[in-house]
Each structure stands twice: as C-alpha cells, then as structure tokens.
Amino acid sequence: MKNKEVLVREALLGSNAKVAAEVRRALLRKKILGVNLMSSPGSGKTTLLEQIAERLGGGYRLAVIEGDIETERDAARIRAKGIPAWQITTGGACHLEAKMIGRIFPEIPPDLDFLFIENVGNLVCPAAYDLGESLRCVLLSVPEGDDKPKKYPKAFLTADCLVITKSDLLPILPYDLEGVKQEALDINPRLSVFVLSALTGDGLEPFLQYLVRFREKAISPDA
C-alpha cells in the first residue's frame, strides 16, 4: 500500500502536469518556445542566459523567468542585458512548478519568440516537474566532475539536451569528457549534447543554432 506521502506527491504531480499542458499550449499558440534550464547551483545557468541575451537578443524577442529560493539577483543580471525578467522566489521550495509560471503568464508580452525559465539550482527535484516548456536542457559544469549522470539520472533522462558548461576549465581539471557524454547517452540516447564556455564564448554557436531550429520545429503547423 502506498503511504500518505506518496499519495500526496502523486496528486501534486498530476495537477502540475495538467497546468503544464495548458501553459505549453498557450505558449506554442503564440509561437513562443518555452525552455526550462535545470542544473546544480553554480553550473552557469544565468551566465549562459546572459550570453544568449547578447547573441540571440538582436534577432529574436526573449524573456526570462528566474527561479530561486531567495533574492532577485539573477533577474537583475538578465534585466541588465535589456531582457524582461521575472524573479520567482520560492521561499524554501526546491523547484519551480507549472502554476508559478501560469501566474506570470498574463504579464508575458505576446510577441515573444523564446521564454527561458531558469529553475532553482538543484539537480534532483526540478526533474520531476513539467513547467510547460517544450525544450528541457540540463546543464552540467566541468568542475562538478564527470561522475554525475548516473548519480542523478532523472535530470538526464527527462531532458532534450545536455549542455556541458565551463569548458574553459577542461585543460586544467581532471575530466573525462567523452566518458561523461557516453554516460549521459546511456541514460538517454535522444539527448543532444553541447560543450561550451559561456565565459569565453567557445562552443556557443552550435547551441544557439539548436535553440533556433528547435523553436522552428516546435511552432511549425506540422508539429
């Protein structure tokens, strides 16, 4: 028999899935690609978004929802790049949920191309919550080590792409790049894998092209 905790959790996930489906439909109807970025704290989600803002902001209309336990720090960094940003502070909750995105929805400009959602820094809990995104990216930074995919499999299993960040540290840290890619692909063979440094810009271009192509496919009438 399932205990009370499991039953409550299943009910919460069920109601989250319903709201997420509504958010996804509403975004795609406006030709907006929702992108959910998940990772450990400090893997470089905000720095990657700053680079996306600079490099994609000229040709596309972007907005960002930032999730954190406390502080407006990340939203302030994005706004400094001229991109509209909303900060959700969860107060203590370890992940974002679809209803939090739904609450911001009325404020989102209807003519966007991309809505990025930076989840709370946590490689575990966010993986269980669909936010209504069409593209889910898991980030893993080089200094976190190359043994992480099998230790935290759900994030890799549920993602569409893996972005290995802070590649500028590859020459000075012990790191088996091919090994970590293979381990992630063993968990989820459908993963698209990118290796980049948001600090130096190395490897960013293929990831930006992937974002653009993924959006075109997602909003096409045949999708």
Add this chain to the structure above:
Amino acid sequence: MKNKEVLVREALLGSNAKVAAEVRRALLRKKILGVNLMSSPGSGKTTLLEQIAERLGGGYRLAVIEGDIETERDAARIRAKGIPAWQITTGGACHLEAKMIGRIFPEIPPDLDFLFIENVGNLVCPAAYDLGESLRCVLLSVPEGDDKPKKYPKAFLTADCLVITKSDLLPILPYDLEGVKQEALDINPRLSVFVLSALTGDGLEPFLQYLVRFREKAISPDA
C-alpha cells in the same frame, strides 16, 4: 489554513526529529561524533572525505555513510582508502533522513571516533533534515560562484561550519572570497569558516583540528 502538503511535511519533519535525537544520543553515548556534510553536487564532499581518511585515519577510527540517488561510486572511493563505508541509494529522494541512518546503526562498529555522513548532492532539501549529527558542515566550491549563501540561506543558517572548497581555483576564477564569507556570516554569525583545497591539501590542517576539537567538546561529560 494549512494545505495537505504542508501538514504531511510537518508530520514527516516531526517524526524525523525524534529519530534524529535518538541517533545523536546513541552516537554520543559511544563517543562517536556524527558529521553531516551537505552541498551541491560536485562541490567536493567525497574528495574531502578521502583526504580526511588519509590524514585522520591513522589516529582516529572513522566510518562513512554515503547518500546518493543512485550508484555505489562514492562508497567505493571511501572503501579504497581502507575506511568502512555504507552506501544509501535513495532511489529518487533528494535528501537523507534520520531513519535511513538508524537502519544502518546496528552495523556500525561501536569503537568509532567519527561517523561522517555525506548527504545527497543538493544545497536545498538536506538542510531541513536533522540526521542525528552533532556537527553539520556545508561545503561551497569556488567554481559555484560567490553569490550562493543568500540564494540558498537555509543550508548556511543550519550549519555549524562552512567549508569553501577548491581554493586552488581562486587564482584563475573571478571570486570575492571575503564577500562570500561575510554573506554567509550575515546569515549565521556562529559559522566557523574554512577555505581549503582537497586536491592540493592547502588549508586542510585547520579544518582537521576543528573536527578533533569539536568531537572532544561534544563527548566531554560537561557537554
């Protein structure tokens, strides 16, 4: 009115606190210091434990409980240092709980000096769960960035000490060391703060001395 989720959570935390108090009493009765290590994935908890094993293992009897979602990887690394280690794989749960420690308790040698518990890599959820430790350490690695304490305050608020790890990267990464210390101390002025590199060994000695002193105090009859 509180919703069902909050009520279930409070009941779980209440029952966890009771088990944790029993674990703590049982450990201290045997003059064992329980140490709970919490951090993001990849902050260097296992590497720090490997160093502790090498440097403290000669004079003190150590054992380690490893918490992970999946894999025996971390326990295998500790056993390779000649230290007994138990691996808890939570299957999906994002933190350890006191009852998981209690289940291992009968297997723990009674003549230990230190029982280290490496929590699941997660800077959020583990902070809410007392495991029966007497000393709680939060680790924060330099590459995670210097903006983390106020974004994840509970881990810093509930810890006895902060260990800033991977200090070998300080010369090459932008990082405000004094700023991050001050921010952590603003949240919790009682924190003891250490800066070290488990890779080079720099700064380890003061932390090891702190562990030894903390144990002596905790097991003294006046404690």
